[in-house]
Amino acid sequence: MNPYNSFEQSLSVFLENFPGQGGPAPFFFRLVRGVWEQKESIDHYIKDYAENWRIDRMSGVDRNILRLSVFELIYCADIPPRVAINEAIDLGKKYSTEESGAFINGILDSIFLKRSGQSDLEGNPEPAMINS
Template identity: 50%
Template sequence: MGYRRRAREQALQLLFSMDLRGEFSEQVKNMFCRVLIPEDERILLFEALVEGVLEHREVLDRTIEQFSSNWRIPRMGRVDRNVLRMAVFEMLYMDDIPDKVSINEAIDLAKKFGTRDSGAFVNGILDSIRKDRESKGGEDPLRIAEP
């Protein structure tokens, strides 16, 4: 498994754990890392994804809801919503990762950790976001939603 894939999986596991507990804190992150990810194995992408999702979670959730028909964030499965948060964060804030790479990685994570339908669900939402971004010349009109 590549280091970027491992970083995404670890970030998903931490975000899922935080979501399950309802506590998105530095304390939970530190405990998770201390127990499951030795410091010498932490990858910068892991840190960027976790910190980015935590910092921009409201914007990410609004963006996801904007492109998901009849699905509010609380109704989504925890795996699906955290995979979506990570992928949308990559798409909006990490210019060095092409949207299609973020989408493919998210689909793979959703299939591995989610339900039988998670891959298609995640793909549908992320592809809608990608198409919207492409139709607007690569601009990120969704960032306007930031407070």
């Protein structure tokens, strides 16, 4: 998206170019608007947990998958963290590279563990790959 457009302009351009059948689900609007409105906060989380990676040096696909997933982890209590993380890993593998899955998992797992106070998603002392 062009950062100089408003949310409504960008969304309108997207919907004109990708109309789909029956229109997008309500969650689409919640997710897209939420990421747009919370981008600064979301990027702060990504920067804090992406060790040795500047956010502007990440692939655009990985960066935006992370933004969507961090929004789900932080702002969507109705989405189980395991689901948000696994979907992000799958999206990274499908639309970026096979290595993107591990990269995305590492960042999201770290954010989740820090916020939840757990050792890992299963309560184990060592972080583990969620989706193998």
